[in-house]
Amino acid sequence: MAGFLEGVARWMIDPRKNWLARVHMRTVAARLKNYGLRYDDLYDPYEDLDIKEAMARLPREVVDARNQRLKRAMDLSMKHEYLPEDLQALQTPYRSYLRDMLALVKRERAEREALGALPLYQRTLP
């Protein structure tokens, strides 16, 4: 049953098999291009410490570029403007820089948990 649901979920978000997913992909891409952001830029290190750890392992220029895109996006948002059309055409919203490293960090954490080791970092409350 879990496998079946997993398969359905994969089909739902596969733009090659599902035209709704294609429409969704293009809609999200358009919104990201408006602000000159990539999908990975939306990941917040405050939300998940694994993201913070993954970003700490990335090259400095990658993190700097991310911060510059975010600062530009926040400036546009503050002014209620979008990026100029010519710059929007150059955007690559789904080009990833963080996902592979994040997957590695999560695999490492899962391995530590499976071996019974203490976590390297933990969320404080609140």
Added chain:
Amino acid sequence: MTIRNQRFSLLKQPIASTLNQHLIDYPTPSNLSYWWGFGSLAGICLVIQIVTGVFLAMHYTPHVDLAFNSVEHIMRDVEGGWLLRYMHANGASMFFIVVYLHIFRGLYYASYSSPREFVWCIGVVIFLLMIVTAFIGYVLPWVGASLLHLAALHQYGSNNPLGVHSEMDKISFYPYFYVKDLVGWVAFAIFFSIWIFYAPNVLGHPDNYIPANPMSTPPHIVPEWYFLPIYAILRSIPDKAGGVAAIALVFISLLALPFFPSMYVRSSSFRPIYQGIFWLLLADCLLLGWIGCQPVEAPFVTIGQISSCFFFLFFAITPILGRVGRGIPNSYTDE
């Protein structure tokens, strides 16, 4: 050299430094819109309710045979009593308008998501206490809760309309957001004044001007407008205990929202499906509010039951969207 930079600045001394840290130099995302002004406005409504409530209490008589006349005495004889009464009555409505806008802003931009779960949960508790307080008229419980809500918020700072990490573009709270909030406060003051001076009884019910008579039940009992959506959910369950359980489920659903599986994307700006069901939720809440003031007969009963189901469907769908949406980054590519 500014005052804050001077060695012996008042703002660097013990208690004032806390004021400076949280209200003056407090780093705030630069792109907060006016939707972020309802929090401070809710604080102002709280102060208005407390002050007018205290002055009303000086003239109110809490006795079953004298209460109604004491309110009329306040309205007619006490100097400025009519203003106090109308400010307090309409202030409650304003408080709920502000808080509902604040809650829906939080839902739209997913301000409830990690790491602000505690902020959201305290807010839901404040909302519950507001409803209870409005219902029974007892003020004291939630002043401390409001401060805790603010302290929890300042742990990680505010969310922003893009829902992104905002550390790289923050500006000081004062003067920028003090001035922005001031615009909101003045607009609110004008809006509030219109209700107090031109339509003070529109949001109330005429039956409140009839002394209570245990021998004669009014034919069409209806609560204040801000209770109507929850009242509609209560009435949609035929069983009495079931209706109370449904109300409890409303607050349990709100409290559980931050802990549902979620995508790493927060704001509705980049979640078109969630954005769509948010607007459906808002329409459903407005429909529930309308149903709440209708009599318990067809077709209002059926509409109320369907609307109540849709309300809880939002909380059922949200974790599914979050769980399915986690796979999005791996399957979407640039065209």
